[in-house]
Amino acid sequence: MNIINRAASILLLLVFFLAFFQDSVHGRPLLLSMSRPKPDAAALFARWLVSQSSWGVLNTIASDMGGAPFGNVVSFSDGLPDKGRGIPYFYLTTLDPTARNALKDQRSSFTISEYAIGTCGKKDPENPSCAKITLVGMLKVVTGDPKETSFAQTALFTKHPEMEGWPKSHDFQIYKLEIEEIFMINWFGGPKPLTVDQYLQAKMDSHTVIA
Numbered sequence: 684m685n686i687i688n689r690a691a692s693i694l695l696l697l698v699f700f701l702a703f704f705q706d707s708v709h710g711r712p713l714l715l716s717m718s719r720p721k722p723d724a725a726a727l728f729a730r731w732l733v734s735q736s737s738w739g740v741l742n743t744i745a746s747d748m749g750g751a752p753f754g755n756v757v758s759f760s761d762g763l764p765d766k767g768r769g770i771p772y773f774y775l776t777t778l779d780p781t782a783r784n785a786l787k788d789q790r791s792s793f794t795i796s797e798y799a800i801g802t803c804g805k806k807d808p809e810n811p812s813c814a815k816i817t818l819v820g821m822l823k824v825v826t827g828d829p830k831e832t833s834f835a836q837t838a839l840f841t842k843h844p845e846m847e848g849w850p851k852s853h854d855f856q857i858y859k860l861e862i863e864e865i866f867m868i869n870w871f872g873g874p875k876p877l878t879v880d881q882y883l884q885a886k887m888d889s890h891t892v893i894a
Contacts, residue, residue, distance in 0.1 A: 717765065717887060719802055722812070725875040726885035729867050732797055732816055734767035734887065737842055739795040741773065741860075743784035743822065755781045758846070759793070760838040769883050771818065771860050772825070772835040774846050776853045785858065791822035793860050797869075814869035818862045825857040832857060 717735065720727040738758045745753040757775070761767035771793055775782040785791060794817045797803055803813035825832055835857045840847045849855055865877045 722814075722870040722875075725867065725869075725877045726881040727887060728814065728869050728875075729816055729865065729877060729882050730767070730769050730885045730887055732795060732800075732814055732867075732869075733761050733769060733771065733818075734765070735800050736795045738799065739771075739793050741781055741822070742792045742794070743781050744788040744790055745780060745784050746787050753780055753784060754794075755779070757781065758839075758843050760835075760842040762834070762838045763841055765887070767838075767887075768834075769885075770862065772839055773822075773858045773860075774839050774843070774849075774855050775858050776855045778853055782856070782858065785822040786824075789821040789823055791860060792817050792819045794818075811868050811871045814867065816865065816867040816869075818860055819864040819866070820860050820862040822858055822860050825859050835859065 717731055720731050722728060737760070738756060740754045741757045741759075742752050742754045745751050757773055759771045759773050761769055761771050775785075777783050777786070794815065796808055797814040798806075798808040803810070806813045808815075825835055839857065846855075862879050862882070865879060865882055867875050867877055869875065
């Protein structure tokens, strides 16, 4: 009987993991630390999307390409799990065009799609109900404030442990996007009106949920 019970337990675990990874094919595994806010709660939804995401497309102005926009997939973090501040931080090197571009022209935008975190189901990424957000502002090196530097480094290395082992010789530095404008679509009817102050002041209640 014990053998049968153990076999049944193993089978249940296998079913769970197969279902878990099946659902994560179109994004990361669906184990989120916060539930998905209602679309009409624009500021809360925007903060949720940023906090649950780990990467996006960072766009800078490429002067060596005649001022053309240059998009690059980058990892980021806005803080520790459930303690994000809404400001995206990046770990970049000037061996990559993005950092070089920002040092010449700080104007940047950062785009994140809900599709990447796996909560859009079978919807197309361009479907308005599969949210997307673009933060527009200035991409700057984090310097002069030891507390912010410590916060940003902890936030990045916690969400992306691999970063801590990246080559020191590549001179990685912490950058942040100082947000000036926000564009977000999370439902039909066009972008949600949302100011930077509303976004940064939004309070999030955290609890674990499997979406």
